[in-house]
Amino acid sequence: MENRRIATICRICKENCGILVSDNGHTLKIAGNPEHPISRGFSCFKGRNFGDVHNAPDRLRTPMLKKGSRWVSISYEDAVEVLVHKLNAAKDKYGPQSVAFYKGESVKHQEIAHYMSHLAFGFGSPNYISVGSLCHYAMVLGHSLTYGGMPKPDFQRLKTAVVWGANPANASPLEFSRLKRAVRDGTKLMVVDPSRTKTAEQADIHLPITPGSDGYLALAFMKHAVENVGPDAPGSLSTGWDILSDTVKSLSYGELLRHTGLDWPQFHRAASLIFANRPGWVLTGLGLELQQVGVQAIRAIACLQSVLDPSNRPFPISAGMRDLPGRENYPPLPAAIGATQAPLYVQTRREAQGMFLSRAILNDDPYPLRAMLVVGGNPMSTFPAYSEHRRALEKLDFLAVFDLFMTQTAQLADLVLPASDHLDNLELHDYGPAGRPYLGLVKPATLNPIGLPTWKLVFRLARELGLERLFPWADNRDALAYRLSAGSIQIEDLEKSPGSVLPYETAEKRNNGWFTADGKVQYRSEKLEEFGYVGVPVPNCFEVPFRTDREFPLWLSTGDRIPVYQHSQYRQVPTYRDRTPEAFVDVHPGTAAELDIGNGDRVFVATRYGRMEIRVNLSDEVRRDCIRIPHGWEEANANTLTGLEYFDSISGFPWLRALPARLERKDG
Ligand SMILES: Nc1nc2c(c(=O)[nH]1)N[C@H]1C(S)=C(S)[C@@H](COP(=O)(O)OP(=O)(O)OC[C@H]3O[C@@H](n4cnc5c(=O)[nH]c(N)nc54)[C@H](O)[C@@H]3O)O[C@H]1N2
Ligand SMILES: Nc1nc2c(c(=O)[nH]1)N[C@H]1C(S)=C(S)[C@@H](COP(=O)(O)OP(=O)(O)OC[C@H]3O[C@@H](n4cnc5c(=O)[nH]c(N)nc54)[C@H](O)[C@@H]3O)O[C@H]1N2
Ligand code: SF4
Ligand SMILES: [Mo]
Numbered sequence: 001m002e003n004r005r006i007a008t009i010c011r012i013c014k015e016n017c018g019i020l021v022s023d024n025g026h027t028l029k030i031a032g033n034p035e036h037p038i039s040r041g042f043s044c045f046k047g048r049n050f051g052d053v054h055n056a057p058d059r060l061r062t063p064m065l066k067k068g069s070r071w072v073s074i075s076y077e078d079a080v081e082v083l084v085h086k087l088n089a090a091k092d093k094y095g096p097q098s099v100a101f102y103k104g105e106s107v108k109h110q111e112i113a114h115y116m117s118h119l120a121f122g123f124g125s126p127n128y129i130s131v132g133s134l135c136h137y138a139m140v141l142g143h144s145l146t147y148g149g150m151p152k153p154d155f156q157r158l159k160t161a162v163v164w165g166a167n168p169a170n171a172s173p174l175e176f177s178r179l180k181r182a183v184r185d186g187t188k189l190m191v192v193d194p195s196r197t198k199t200a201e202q203a204d205i206h207l208p209i210t211p212g213s214d215g216y217l218a219l220a221f222m223k224h225a226v227e228n229v230g231p232d233a234p235g236s237l238s239t240g241w242d243i244l245s246d247t248v249k250s251l252s253y254g255e256l257l258r259h260t261g262l263d264w265p266q267f268h269r270a271a272s273l274i275f276a277n278r279p280g281w282v283l284t285g286l287g288l289e290l291q292q293v294g295v296q297a298i299r300a301i302a303c304l305q306s307v308l309d310p311s312n313r314p315f316p317i318s319a320g321m322r323d324l325p326g327r328e329n330y331p332p333l334p335a336a337i338g339a340t341q342a343p344l345y346v347q348t349r350r351e352a353q354g355m356f357l358s359r360a361i362l363n364d365d366p367y368p369l370r371a372m373l374v375v376g377g378n379p380m381s382t383f384p385a386y387s388e389h390r391r392a393l394e395k396l397d398f399l400a401v402f403d404l405f406m407t408q409t410a411q412l413a414d415l416v417l418p419a420s421d422h423l424d425n426l427e428l429h430d431y432g433p434a435g436r437p438y439l440g441l442v443k444p445a446t447l448n449p450i451g452l453p454t455w456k457l458v459f460r461l462a463r464e465l466g467l468e469r470l471f472p473w474a475d476n477r478d479a480l481a482y483r484l485s486a487g488s489i490q491i492e493d494l495e496k497s498p499g500s501v502l503p504y505e506t507a508e509k510r511n512n513g514w515f516t517a518d519g520k521v522q523y524r525s526e527k528l529e530e531f532g533y534v535g536v537p538v539p540n541c542f543e544v545p546f547r548t549d550r551e552f553p554l555w556l557s558t559g560d561r562i563p564v565y566q567h568s569q570y571r572q573v574p575t576y577r578d579r580t581p582e583a584f585v586d587v588h589p590g591t592a593a594e595l596d597i598g599n600g601d602r603v604f605v606a607t608r609y610g611r612m613e614i615r616v617n618l619s620d621e622v623r624r625d626c627i628r629i630p631h632g633w634e635e636a637n638a639n640t641l642t643g644l645e646y647f648d649s650i651s652g653f654p655w656l657r658a659l660p661a662r663l664e665r666k667d668g
Helices: 050-054 076-094 111-123 137-147 173-184 214-229 241-249 253-260 264-276 294-308 343-349 354-363 386-395 454-464 476-484 491-496 526-530 589-594
Strands: 004-009 018-023 028-032 064-067 070-073 099-103 128-130 160-164 188-192 205-207 280-284 371-375 398-403 415-418 427-430 438-442 501-503 554-558 584-587 602-607 610-618 626-629 659-665
Touching: 004 438, 028 050, 064 076, 076 099, 076 371, 076 398, 076 415, 076 454, 099 111, 111 128, 111 427, 111 454, 128 354, 137 280, 137 294, 137 343, 160 173, 160 264, 160 294, 173 188, 188 264, 205 264, 214 241, 214 253, 214 264, 214 294, 253 264, 280 294, 354 386, 427 476, 438 491, 454 476, 476 491, 491 501, 584 589, 589 610
Parallel strands: 099 128, 099 371, 160 188, 160 280, 188 205, 371 398, 398 415, 554 626, 584 610
Antiparallel strands: 004 018, 018 028, 064 070, 064 415, 427 438, 438 501, 554 659, 584 626, 602 610, 602 659
16 A cells, blocks of 8 residues: 655644654554644654544444434435434524534634634524633633733743643643743743642742632732832833732732732742743643633733733734635624623624523523534533533434544434544644744545545535535635635645645734724723723632632642543543543542542542542642542543533633532542
């Protein structure tokens, strides 16, 4: 058999490393591509071994329709016919808004996101939902509302890095390798994380903060900035500095630090380090986003970022692709799900906030939702409140899932369609949103493609639904050529490039977003006030409805990343499973000793939302009053312990970290 080496892009995680794929028809080999200008040959275990996922024996190969309790194989033609018939049936009976189109994390945030929303809106449903409902966008809001974009690191210039509620050692291996190199070359590192993570081990200072108290700590740093760094620091290009200054001056360090579990010497050492070593960069992560007061805490940290690096005003950059055609022909769209609860999210992202999906299905709030197409996501594992979402998906008149495998979500579906993975797809990847002006091409790279590429399903559906004017192309190559026709890079250029990626010119777009219309740093956010929220981060913003108490004395973090798995994926593939074979709860040895629990014992973890059995892993990375459980395990689903009762009122994000919980021995 032919043995080719194709340069393409790994799109398992947000690093999007350049890879070289060779296929001899039996085995797939994947290696980092040294000619990729960003990843420069880097690859991780997950990416290198993806061939075993691609060739896994349980890959879906034909569409399956549920007849009673049985699955029957059907043809793609018939599957598309069923899909079209069912989506139209829901539309006729309940209106187009009763159909939701969900896009998970695996197909990422770019081309497919555009295609899926275009399809949904053309169909007449405002309910395009993406995994952005609980990933990354709370961070975008917190930073963008403050200075228009997300901070990007430039280690040539930076003297300090602050990693706050993120763990790149496990979650972003390429970024972590850069960070480690910078630290070796003299950049100071401060990590704010309840756990002593692998990232924290590299730090000059690790602040093992009490979960959920990040906003208070950020205000303490701002107080230090106001009182010691001087009024010129933020410059004149800001609004609301006076109000924020007066606020923090009126607070004492004691009352702020009390919430954080940190003492004065710890704080003082940290403040001295970061302010003496400016400019500094703050990397924020999910530890902040998945909190009931996430956006306000991130806002407070973004204020600090603006002082640590006053000249850094990151604004979004992009390759400037043409919009998809026919947007002016969308039918009038009713309000999307979540428009009342999280209006800022819904309006700025122009999509539904998926955390309010189950209310629409179960309670017809704000209207009935009856049919759903899930593409590249596994919400039964990754959405909060497992049992409520299970009831909701079971209640749908029709659920279709487009995936590589028969996932937990697919098992509840009426129709399952086999999807191809990123080794059999043609897609663009713009590195601009991650701060790099490069455009990449994900190329088909295997000899025996499996499943249908997402674009094919979407284009086909569009045609059958009478929406071909929105997708007027024969195939995705034509569509991408159209998208690229506004710029200087063409598909052929990308195909010829040895890294499958090319740089593009950026026109810095300063005031393009309406987030900070005047381009100034907004210590007081007019946008937040316009939407009825508090515009200046003050301690009241960080109050949560409940904290640890006698009934639930421990802080639980769900979903902390472990290196081998991507969310709920790869558990059935031995190459991966052998490395981390079983679900576990990390418990501090001191806490375990108090409860007379040993390593490997089975225990119950309980929150006010649920109770679950799981194996104990003794770990001195966690604080004595904390436990943590990775998400994505079917047999011990962390989301049986999470709820839909409380949300971040700005982003609509769920509360999945810093949750009060308790450990119970199995024998009581
Ligand atoms: N291997 C692997 N890598 C991944 C993923 C994966 O599934 N597997 N998923 C990818 C995706 S989609 C995302 S969004 C990213 C997420 O990437 P990150 O945000 O970097 O990683 P997490 O491990 O989710 O969380 C970061 C840290 O938050 C801390 N934390 C918990 N509660 C608090 C708190 O109250 N305050 C503070 N300050 N910290 C807290 C945890 O201890 C944890 O170390 O990872 C990406 N990378
Ligand atoms: N408790 C808790 N829950 C969490 C989190 C947490 O920290 N704690 N993190 C949240 C975050 S940040 C995120 S991003 C979400 C992730 O949530 P999901 O998007 O549900 O993530 P996955 O489990 O990776 O599901 C991706 C699915 O896509 C399939 N797939 C892979 N490649 C392709 C492809 O090319 N095409 C198609 N069609 N399918 C493909 C995979 O088989 C898999 O079933 O989880 C969230 N859930
Ligand atoms: S870090 Fe690993 S999983 Fe992420 S893109 Fe690179 S090779 Fe793929
Ligand atoms: Mo995510």
